[in-house]
Amino acid sequence: MSEGLALSRAAAARPRSVTSEGRAVRWLLTGIAILFLALFLVLPLLTVFAQALSRGWAAYFEAFHEPDAQAAIRLTLTVAAISVPFNLVFGVAAAWAIAKFEFPGKSVLITLIDLPFSVSPVVSGMIYVLVFGSQGLFGAFFIEHGIQIIFAVPGIVLATIFVTFPFIARELIPLMQEQGTAEEEAALTLGASGWHAFRTVTLPNIRWGLLYSVLLCNARAMGEFGAVSVVSGHIRGLTNTLPLHVEILYNEYNFVGAFAVASLLAGLALVTLVIKSVLEWRYAGDLAAGARH
Amino acid sequence: MVATPQRRFLFRRPSVIPGFGLTFGYALTCLSLIVLLPLAALVAKASGLGLDGIWEVARDPRVASALRISFGVSLAAALTASVFGFVVAWVLTRYRFPGRKVVDAAVDLPFALPTAVAGIALASLYAPNGLIGAQLAKVGIQAAYTPLGIFIAMVFIGLPFAVRTVQPLIAEIDKEVEEASATLGATRGMTLVRVVLPPLVPAVLTGFALAFARGVGEYGSIIFIAGNLPYVSEIAPLLIVIKLSEFDYAGAAAIATIMLGISFLTLLAINLIQAWSRRRFGYV
Amino acid sequence: MLHDFHLDVRAGELLGLLGPSGSGKTTLLRIIAGLDFPDRGRVLFGGDDATGLPVQQRAVGFVFQHYALFKHMSVADNIAYGLNARKRSERPGRAEIRRRVGDLLDLIKLSGFADRYPSQLSGGQRQRIALARALAVEPRVLLLDEPFGALDAQVRKDLRRWLREIHDRTGQTTIFVTHDQDEALELSDRVAVLDKGRLEQVGTPDEVQDRPASATVLKFLGDSIELEALAEGGRVLVDGRPTPVAAPRGVIGPTRLHVRPWQLQFVEPAEAHLTGTVRASHRSQGRQRIEVERPDGRLVVVEDFDGERYAAGRPVGLRINGGYVFAG
Numbered sequence: 080m081s082e083g084l085a086l087s088r089a090a091a092a093r094p095r096s097v098t099s100e101g102r103a104v105r106w107l108l109t110g111i112a113i114l115f116l117a118l119f120l121v122l123p124l125l126t127v128f129a130q131a132l133s134r135g136w137a138a139y140f141e142a143f144h145e146p147d148a149q150a151a152i153r154l155t156l157t158v159a160a161i162s163v164p165f166n167l168v169f170g171v172a173a174a175w176a177i178a179k180f181e182f183p184g185k186s187v188l189i190t191l192i193d194l195p196f197s198v199s200p201v202v203s204g205m206i207y208v209l210v211f212g213s214q215g216l217f218g219a220f221f222i223e224h225g226i227q228i229i230f231a232v233p234g235i236v237l238a239t240i241f242v243t244f245p246f247i248a249r250e251l252i253p254l255m256q257e258q259g260t261a262e263e264e265a266a267l268t269l270g271a272s273g274w275h276a277f278r279t280v281t282l283p284n285i286r287w288g289l290l291y292s293v294l295l296c297n298a299r300a301m302g303e304f305g306a307v308s309v310v311s312g313h314i315r316g317l318t319n320t321l322p323l324h325v326e327i328l329y330n331e332y333n334f335v336g337a338f339a340v341a342s343l344l345a346g347l348a349l350v351t352l353v354i355k356s357v358l359e360w361r362y363a364g365d366l367a368a369g370a371r372h
Numbered sequence: 373m374v375a376t377p378q379r380r381f382l383f384r385r386p387s388v389i390p391g392f393g394l395t396f397g398y399a400l401t402c403l404s405l406i407v408l409l410p411l412a413a414l415v416a417k418a419s420g421l422g423l424d425g426i427w428e429v430a431r432d433p434r435v436a437s438a439l440r441i442s443f444g445v446s447l448a449a450a451l452t453a454s455v456f457g458f459v460v461a462w463v464l465t466r467y468r469f470p471g472r473k474v475v476d477a478a479v480d481l482p483f484a485l486p487t488a489v490a491g492i493a494l495a496s497l498y499a500p501n502g503l504i505g506a507q508l509a510k511v512g513i514q515a516a517y518t519p520l521g522i523f524i525a526m527v528f529i530g531l532p533f534a535v536r537t538v539q540p541l542i543a544e545i546d547k548e549v550e551e552a553s554a555t556l557g558a559t560r561g562m563t564l565v566r567v568v569l570p571p572l573v574p575a576v577l578t579g580f581a582l583a584f585a586r587g588v589g590e591y592g593s594i595i596f597i598a599g600n601l602p603y604v605s606e607i608a609p610l611l612i613v614i615k616l617s618e619f620d621y622a623g624a625a626a627i628a629t630i631m632l633g634i635s636f637l638t639l640l641a642i643n644l645i646q647a648w649s650r651r652r653f654g655y656v
Numbered sequence: 657m658l659h660d661f662h663l664d665v666r667a668g669e670l671l672g673l674l675g676p677s678g679s680g681k682t683t684l685l686r687i688i689a690g691l692d693f694p695d696r697g698r699v700l701f702g703g704d705d706a707t708g709l710p711v712q713q714r715a716v717g718f719v720f721q722h723y724a725l726f727k728h729m730s731v732a733d734n735i736a737y738g739l740n741a742r743k744r745s746e747r748p749g750r751a752e753i754r755r756r757v758g759d760l761l762d763l764i765k766l767s768g769f770a771d772r773y774p775s776q777l778s779g780g781q782r783q784r785i786a787l788a789r790a791l792a793v794e795p796r797v798l799l800l801d802e803p804f805g806a807l808d809a810q811v812r813k814d815l816r817r818w819l820r821e822i823h824d825r826t827g828q829t830t831i832f833v834t835h836d837q838d839e840a841l842e843l844s845d846r847v848a849v850l851d852k853g854r855l856e857q858v859g860t861p862d863e864v865q866d867r868p869a870s871a872t873v874l875k876f877l878g879d880s881i882e883l884e885a886l887a888e889g890g891r892v893l894v895d896g897r898p899t900p901v902a903a904p905r906g907v908i909g910p911t912r913l914h915v916r917p918w919q920l921q922f923v924e925p926a927e928a929h930l931t932g933t934v935r936a937s938h939r940s941q942g943r944q945r946i947e948v949e950r951p952d953g954r955l956v957v958v959e960d961f962d963g964e965r966y967a968a969g970r971p972v973g974l975r976i977n978g979g980y981v982f983a984g
Contacts, residue, residue, distance in 0.1 A: 097554040097691055097711050098547045105467055112463040113475060115456050118504075119528055120481045123493035126503070130496055173399035180392050182384035188400075194407055197635055199589025200487075201609040202628045205616060206410035209417055214621055216413050240406055248399075263389050273390035295483075302486025304592035309613060322488040322592070329492050329596065338496075341489040348484040355484075356477040548724035551691050552786075554711045555718040556738030556793055566737075570728045653727045653775055 127345045130338035142339035150316040151324035151340070154232070158320060159300040162239040166296055170247025178255030179263065189252065195244045200305025204238045207310050230312030235320065238306040243296045250292035251285060253367040258284055287365040291358050298351040302344055417625040429626035434602050435611060439630060442608040445519050446587030449526030454580040457534025464535075465542040479536070482529045487592025494525055495596035517599025522607060525594045530583030537579035541572055574649035581642045585635045658683055658694070661855035663848060665797070665831060670823050672844030673833045676876065680853040681833045685799050688831065690714045701796055717790030717798040721805050723782045725774040731785055732757050732770040738793035760788040763822065780811040791828070800832035804839065816843055837877050841865070849873045871982050874914050881956055885913035885981070892981055894929040899976045904983050911981055917945065917959035919978040928973025930956060934966045948972060
């Protein structure tokens, strides 16, 4: 027996790659996937804009002229402006302690930081009611001192901080663990102070991961519904965030108004998604691998 | 001669990098005040009720039916999301087609879209006079204001979990393994069933569990489409909200405890699956 | 990218495909297996055209560089995979499969390992399992892609000898790919040297070493220096002095002479082809390598037995005892 390999002019029929399915199967699966995503994801998104504009642009913009709507926009921005920086500082501090040092119980700490992700939004709001509500743990104390937390802005901020608590820490911890401590140690041997090393070495290394996680944190902070709904009390013009305002308008059958306000949030989601995708494509190496939600 | 210093207990391994005390202390304080203390309040409330108290609440027909709906529908939705999520993940990692990156980015839409927005959009789509609802009505199916509506919303929010947990593993499959299977005479179908799929099972199960847990706890995207009829389409999180608005903190805490307990079991199951997979095959 | 060539593999031989990375040797192996496809050309197995045959029907045994074992299957299931994949009518019975797996485990000396999983094995053991898995289907030709590439030096050496033994015992026609000259020269019945997609030479290890077909082959098989020379009257001259090297037919006038380090000998400067001063010398395993700097500043490396020491700065002469000149 002899195995020969001869290359001659005769063109050979090219069989398909052995690690792929046949063309028909490929088309079928691709078709199913795209149809499914279009039906379940894209169509609802388009509906928001279609419904918002169903009575024309004038009706659309009218929804934002309402004082209640403007109050809701202001409150949503305020809540995000407090909760995002809070979680930013927490996230960086937690990531620094966890990623740059070795100590026992580290994985327990990470699990606890992750905890809010596995708690139902409604329960997230409810636990604050149990602490600060009129019948809550410290309720009597706060009422005595005239401080209202539940059914007021502080409660909304707290609930928002809770649901977005893990976002930034969770992105930064694996990222900084991967980067190790060599660069900081090099900076210290060159005479930099700890703060200087952090500013000039650590921060530039994590900037894309930081931006990425702040973006996602902000989107969730502005869009949170369940947790905020429980602690807000739905007082128009005072404790209504944008998502809650959407609910009220919808339940009043003011569909154009509801979808107009919703389109604002959907726009925010789209912008978030686009920037997030761009960051993932361009700076994939500077983001924590696998931490995509 | 070198003097051996007496070994003394150190909480952390010595390091030249500064700031441990400050950052660790700050992080722990935040964690305690924001997360642990309020959750402890829930545990305190629940333990005040005792197992009997919780059982009493769970036996209430309305509560029992809400829990049944939440868990049952979420199970079905997570199953659906896992199946289609796998197809989506496979197509996105294995095939090249125009617009692939956009489709890939769109998978995260349910993460980014506020739940209330998704909720009213789904409700208006599947309402009897909605774009899809009207078509379904023609064949006698009512989606909105029934458990089917809850199912649709849960598939929507569960899908990214199902896709994103298996996607990186599909990308990591060693093509050599598939080639090895082919050189040994296996057809493509056989290769998929015997060689490609089995190692992905733990990831699929993890994605399923995450989607399931998320579905059980979900509120915003469901309540608009569910119709919220007691005993028919009322979900457990909504019942918590109702109990809270009636200042029935104990009842709310009992339902929350049951939900947290089952979520906890789900997460435990995920960890066991992953530990088993790591031990057996050396990967997650 | 592969250029046009013809390669005949003889039944029962162990052929080494040798070449630097990117030379196309793995591509060639994958084309033979049916994992990649040539733009044109044919693959013949004993006269049958296999070009259009899908990989599943080619009956090749392929051992992958990183083994490609099925991690979720036991060792026995891995080895039996190819037999279980057959159509029911052609599949051996369960007892028969178990017996064949047992025989193969004996052959690779891993008899007690049937129920282990790949993650519980060492690299060398995985490599042997991969080989047994490929042999189980009784392939017409066994193909190995850098079979020892991922192993450490000692395991490599052991496995090399072991593979040769297995081959001698089974008489299995085998082609393996390597970028390691020692490995190719030690293991193969014949070596095929590839470079930049071209087949440079096919021959026994002695043939390719004694009569390299091109400068590329020569350089790839070991260290050499290149000297300006003159071909005249069938002889090759360096610096006006004749060397023992015969000029190939058709080579006349200025040419290049390639010399191995051990083809240079220290002599009195008066009778030398080359002169220079010693710059440094290193001893290793009973031999020494001496760097000689020539008057024009270029370095020549000489290999010698570890006898007389050569101090830096010493003027020396070198005689050329052999070398290679290539036409064209």
